[in-house]
Amino acid sequence: MDSLIEALEKKSYEIRRAMLEMCIGAGKGHVTSCFSCVDILVALYYGNLLACDPRNPEWPDRDRFILSKGQASPALYTILADLGFYDKSELKKFNKPGGMFAVHLQKDVPGVEITAGSLGQGYGVAAGIALGAKMNMELYNVYALLGDGECYEGSIWETAMFAAHNRLNNLITIVDRNYLCVTDFTENLIALEPFEDKWRSFGFHVVRVDGHSFEQLLGALKPLRSRTSDKPTVIIADTVKGQGAQSLCYQPLWHGRAPSGQIADRCLAELDRRYQNV
Amino acid sequence: MSDVTQRDAFFQRLYELARRDVNIVIVAADMSAPALDKFRRNLPAQFVNVGIAEQNAILIASGLALTGKKVFAYAIAPFITLRCLEQIRVENAIMNIPITIVGMGTGLSYDSDGPTHHLIEDIAVLRVFPNIEIDSMTDSVMAEAYADISCNRKRTNYIRLDKDLCPTVYDADFDFSQGMAKLREGTDNIIISTGPMTHVANEIANSPQFEGMDIGVVDVFEIPIKESVLLEMIDGAKRIITLEEHFLPGGLGSAVCEILNDNEVPIFVKRLGLDVNAGYKHCYKYGGRELIRAGHGIDRRGIEQAVTAHFCAQTQRVTI
Numbered sequence: 001m002d003s004l005i006e007a008l009e010k011k012s013y014e015i016r017r018a019m020l021e022m023c024i025g026a027g028k029g030h031v032t033s034c035f036s037c038v039d040i041l042v043a044l045y046y047g048n049l050l051a052c053d054p055r056n057p058e059w060p061d062r063d064r065f066i067l068s069k070g071q072a073s074p075a076l077y078t079i080l081a082d083l084g085f086y087d088k089s090e091l092k093k094f095n096k097p098g099g100m101f102a103v104h105l106q107k108d109v110p111g112v113e114i115t116a117g118s119l120g121q122g123y124g125v126a127a128g129i130a131l132g133a134k135m136n137m138e139l140y141n142v143y144a145l146l147g148d149g150e151c152y153e154g155s156i157w158e159t160a161m162f163a164a165h166n167r168l169n170n171l172i173t174i175v176d177r178n179y180l181c182v183t184d185f186t187e188n189l190i191a192l193e194p195f196e197d198k199w200r201s202f203g204f205h206v207v208r209v210d211g212h213s214f215e216q217l218l219g220a221l222k223p224l225r226s227r228t229s230d231k232p233t234v235i236i237a238d239t240v241k242g243q244g245a246q247s248l249c250y251q252p253l254w255h256g257r258a259p260s261g262q263i264a265d266r267c268l269a270e271l272d273r274r275y276q277n278v
Numbered sequence: 279m280s281d282v283t284q285r286d287a288f289f290q291r292l293y294e295l296a297r298r299d300v301n302i303v304i305v306a307a308d309m310s311a312p313a314l315d316k317f318r319r320n321l322p323a324q325f326v327n328v329g330i331a332e333q334n335a336i337l338i339a340s341g342l343a344l345t346g347k348k349v350f351a352y353a354i355a356p357f358i359t360l361r362c363l364e365q366i367r368v369e370n371a372i373m374n375i376p377i378t379i380v381g382m383g384t385g386l387s388y389d390s391d392g393p394t395h396h397l398i399e400d401i402a403v404l405r406v407f408p409n410i411e412i413d414s415m416t417d418s419v420m421a422e423a424y425a426d427i428s429c430n431r432k433r434t435n436y437i438r439l440d441k442d443l444c445p446t447v448y449d450a451d452f453d454f455s456q457g458m459a460k461l462r463e464g465t466d467n468i469i470i471s472t473g474p475m476t477h478v479a480n481e482i483a484n485s486p487q488f489e490g491m492d493i494g495v496v497d498v499f500e501i502p503i504k505e506s507v508l509l510e511m512i513d514g515a516k517r518i519i520t521l522e523e524h525f526l527p528g529g530l531g532s533a534v535c536e537i538l539n540d541n542e543v544p545i546f547v548k549r550l551g552l553d554v555n556a557g558y559k560h561c562y563k564y565g566g567r568e569l570i571r572a573g574h575g576i577d578r579r580g581i582e583q584a585v586t587a588h589f590c591a592q593t594q595r596v597t598i
Contacts, residue, residue: 132345
């Protein structure tokens with residue numbers, strides 16, 4: 001196995017474990033929403049893709065990462081702590097008095113670009129930043145991670161139309177396609193498919209990958225630094241909501257919850273078992 | 279009467295500023311204006327048209343602001359405020375990303391266009407948010423000045439532009455920093471108004487019918503109201519009328535009453551504005567703005583009656 005891929009697999013496990021422990025400790029957090037996108041975040045932050053500086057979070061040339069699905073903040077908070085944006089002890093204070101952060105994403109946390117929690121909004125801000133970067137002749141990329149359920153918001157498509165028309169090829173959209181919302185599977189709820197066709201018809205360069213395969217994530221993301229297309233790119237990453245803890249997968253009503261008691265122990269064991277060979 | 283609308287005065291000045299500052303950007307939701315057409319033609323790199331998509335206009339504007347731009351998000355007033363209220367709440371109130379929201383046609387400006395185009399709720403809705411400043415334009419001189427003022431604001435401001443030509447009440451060198459101005463001296467009775475109603479207040483206070491009466495006029499053009507400035511301007515007043523082309527709950531009159539109450543100033547206030555209990559029926563009255571106002575008692579005649587009832591009653595009581 002490629003050493004980078006191996007390192008990413010290991011990191012993926014560590015982040016999942018720390019994040020799950022954090023949420024179990026707080027009794028809060030959208031654990032399944034985080035598990036579906038952890039590998040995407042790990043690919044970006046540890047796969048030599050996203051330029052950032054933990055010692056200087058406001059570094060002007062940094063790539064911007066916009067977590068539009070703000071409910072996945074525990075995954076990002078855990079990664080930012082691991083990278084040294086702030087002390088790891090902050091994770092123990094998740095949603096506790098004196099803590100720095102809680103369930104939804106907030107801008108004042110070092111390394112975080114926006115406040116999010118109201119879906120469909122971060123993406124437009126990301127497009128605005130991408131346009132501003134072009135106006136200012138700056139070379140950084142803007143990565144926006146959307147939930148697939150977030151794509152029911154009409155503002156997502158207002159932004160998509162805008163991004164394609166303005167040739168924002170510095171805007172890289174990643175959709176965490178976990179097929180689940182709060183109450184039901186997306187294709188039962190209001191069908192999102194044919195999802196690729198929707199984005200393509202809006203003028204996007206569309207790539208579909210397995211969102212838990214680092215080979216595929218890196219393969220899709222790496223060429224984008226070279227602006228190989230004048231179109232904005234969307235990477236539809238097929239994922240499993242809860243990936244890593246089998247007990248939480250494929251069950252809509254686990255949305256927005258953290259496991260407790262025996263289920264929490266089982267989830268931790270499932271996580272350890274799944275990644276024991278890493 | 280000015281021969282330039284508030285909108286053209288604002289955008290003409292903004293054009294001049296933008297020619298010298300590449301970071302000034304307009305994000306328009308498919309809106310035009312004579313002065314804006316020049317901006318679009320001569321400064322295309324600083325003009326972004328998002329189409330009829332006001333939610334996206336606020337988001338794109340906020341994203342651009344994060345890259346150092348001074349952004350003006352412009353559309354028809356109800357759509358660039360209420361349509362995208364949650365975007366304003368998250369991006370501009372919660373995140374405090376500073377942009378300037380420019381709303382065209384507040385109040386009953388679009389008198390013949392029906393209720394969707396009237397904007398008679400915006401002050402109530404927006405003044406509840408931290409980090410949002412409401413700037414209610416009175417005349418074209420003020421609108422021109424607020425192009426400059428907006429460029430220097432560190433928080434989001436919302437410019438309310440009236441559509442109609444209106445009288446000029448401010449000198450070009452007027453200092454707008456107080457957020458309000460006493461346009462007519464007077465102590466006992468004060469009319470506090472905003473936007474186009476200030477012209478009506480001025481006319482009535484100066485009309486022969488009320489000659490000899492002590493009536494002051496205060497024009498409030500910035501909300502949140504600077505409390506100490508207001509209290510100073512109404513010092514000694516016995517009766518106040520507030521006047522606005524806006525539903526009464528939460529509007530200018532409410533804001534004034536809150537300040538008086540919180541500062542334990544016992545002045546009886548009569549609020550004049552649109553009656554919320556009448557619903558939107560007025561919006562289907564055609565024949566001009568004054569006719570719609572008449573349905574709510576805030577046409578010239580209705581206000582005169584209120585002034586007589588409220589201020590003259592006070593005078594009489596003092597006489598007795």
